[in-house]
Amino acid sequence: MTHPGGVYNPPRSVLDLYTPRFVKGKGIEKVGLCPICIEPFDRGGEKKKLWLAMKFSAFNYHMQYAHGICAATGRPFSPPTAFRIIPRQNPGKKEKVRIQQGKCHKCNKWVAVEGIKDMESKVKELHWWKHAAACHQESNLPGECDYFENDHVLATLLPLKTKQEAKE
Ligand SMILES: [Zn+2]
Ligand SMILES: [Zn+2]
Known part of the structure; x- marks a missing residue:
């Protein structure tokens, strides 16, 4: 994949589905790249560079209401229990x-x-x-997991997660 432009913006963790990995501009002009839309179709994305304003909640709105990703946790919102x-x-x-x-x-x-x-x-x-x-705030259903594509990307990320946790 080619570099999408902007500068690298470190996520909270390698499994954080919310934080943009790339941002452009400063202050009210700052935009973030949706980390989900940019993914290829077979990984649930749209292969599309979608830059959204970080101020005035455009980015937040998109992540929460187009993808169902919770800003507080960086994970998908829990579904209903019934x-x-x-x-x-x-x-x-x-x-x-x-x-x-x-x-x-x-x-x-x-x-x-x-x-x-x-x-x-x-x-x-x-x-x-x-x-x-x-x-929900930061609450998820107990035992909830398995919302990542089990593919080569996850296989690359998981060892990084262990390293990251060891450092904390
Ligand atoms: Zn998106
Ligand atoms: Zn409720």
């Missing part, structure tokens, strides 16, 4: 008569995981990620 579909009271015109909810491991509440409008949203998980961003 799903249910319930009828809605007095649905308006062009609104769903039933809605799907997901159960949150942190607050134990049932949260709508879809919009009430009778159409598909562009990012299906958006409602859940918005709840997770506001509720």
Whole structure:
């Protein structure tokens, strides 16, 4: 892969999915490269250089609501622990008569995981990620793991992680 431009920006850990690895500019002009969009398609990316403003939360918004990556942990938001579909009271015109909810491991509440409008949203998980961003903080479901592609990239990164942890 060719150098994407900008300067190297060290992540919190080698497995940090949030921090941009490359940034350009300073102050309010500073932009960061989305570390997920740049990945090839077979690793879940879009092979696309997407530079986003670090100030005014454009970068934060993209990572949390386009990829579901938590800013606090650098990991994916935990999914609901259960799903249910319930009828809605007095649905308006062009609104769903039933809605799907997901159960949150942190607050134990049932949260709508879809919009009430009778159409598909562009990012299906958006409602859940918005709840997770506001509720989960640094909490993940216990035992959650395995969200990395088990490939040569992970095989290269894991020894670095052990080295990094040994230094701390
Ligand atoms: Zn992205
Ligand atoms: Zn919650």
